[in-house]
Amino acid sequence: MPELPEVETVRRSLERSVSGKTVSSVKVYHPKMIRGMEVAPFADALHQERIERVERRGKFLLFDFDRFYLVSHLRMEGKYFPYPQPVERDKHTHVVFRFTDGSELHYNDVRKFGTMELRDKKTAMQTAPLAQLEREPFDPEFTAEVLAENLIRKKRSPIKTALLDQSIFLGLGNIYVDETLHAARVHPLTKAGALTLDDISRIHQAGVDVLRQAVEAGGSTIRSYVSPSGKGEFQLQLAVYGQNGEPCPRCGTAIEKIKVGGRGTHFCPTCQQVAL
Numbered sequence: 001m002p003e004l005p006e007v008e009t010v011r012r013s014l015e016r017s018v019s020g021k022t023v024s025s026v027k028v029y030h031p032k033m034i035r036g037m038e039v040a041p042f043a044d045a046l047h048q049e050r051i052e053r054v055e056r057r058g059k060f061l062l063f064d065f066d067r068f069y070l071v072s073h074l075r076m077e078g079k080y081f082p083y084p085q086p087v088e089r090d091k092h093t094h095v096v097f098r099f100t101d102g103s104e105l106h107y108n109d110v111r112k113f114g115t116m117e118l119r120d121k122k123t124a125m126q127t128a129p130l131a132q133l134e135r136e137p138f139d140p141e142f143t144a145e146v147l148a149e150n151l152i153r154k155k156r157s158p159i160k161t162a163l164l165d166q167s168i169f170l171g172l173g174n175i176y177v178d179e180t181l182h183a184a185r186v187h188p189l190t191k192a193g194a195l196t197l198d199d200i201s202r203i204h205q206a207g208v209d210v211l212r213q214a215v216e217a218g219g220s221t222i223r224s225y226v227s228p229s230g231k232g233e234f235q236l237q238l239a240v241y242g243q244n245g246e247p248c249p250r251c252g253t254a255i256e257k258i259k260v261g262g263r264g265t266h267f268c269p270t271c272q273q274v275a276l
């Protein structure tokens with residue numbers, strides 16, 4: 001599943017390829033993925049609408065049209081492919097946007113779990129699901145103090161489990177949590193309530209850095225991930241995730257793998273000492 005950095009990579013690519021374009025037609029081949037309305041009014045509403053820009057809230061992509069946000073969630077396998085001219089539809093292409101300049105944007109989704117929904121711009125941010133999202137990790141208002149406050153709700157949980165909760169630190173998935181805790185030198189089993197403010201500051205800084213690096217690398221993920229620019233597979237340099245038995249890049253100790261809350265968890269037993 002694409003995580004926040006991958007979705008941000010998709011957003012940047014879409015921003016370059018479709019912002020400023022005006023929709024001439026929309027064809028939907030899998031009606032179930034359009035939420036909240038029938039296909040015909042969905043297509044009608046977008047006719048002659050211009051994409052001002054492409055934004056992101058959490059893992060939702062927001063196509064910012066004149067009157068609406070088209071809120072798109074890629075779920076497991078959703079991908080966007082822009083084409084400079086009309087092309088034959090792939091069997092996994094479920095929505096085709098044609099623009100007035102003759103170019104097209106294809107939404108492709110092998111698993112068909114992705115969703116699209118049109119939301120009124122005036123109310124979209126005040127209603128679910130966008131209103132429920134926590135502060136963005138790159139928002140300057142998301143500080144170490146905010147993270148410390150969020151962690152109070154999870155003080156009995158291992159920090160690994162607490163950080164996977166998107167209401168604590170938006171955007172950190174399993175890979176990024178392991179990398180963050182290694183960079184911050186915190187053992188994944190440390191109870192959130194046992195962390196000092198200094199520990200939390202290091203986790204905050206490391207988490208933001210890891211996500212930023214992942215965005216710059218075009219997103220990580222273990223499986224190959226094709227960005228809309230077609231650049232293909234990207235791989236973030238991973239220090240611990242998937243590296244069990246390999247030497248820690250900082251101290252050379254073999255990385256270990258354990259389960260925490262049912263999730264495979266990688267850490268360095270020397271750099272990351274448990275504080276229970």
Ligand code: ZN
Pocket residue numbers: 248249250251252253268269270271272
């Ligand atoms: Zn180490």
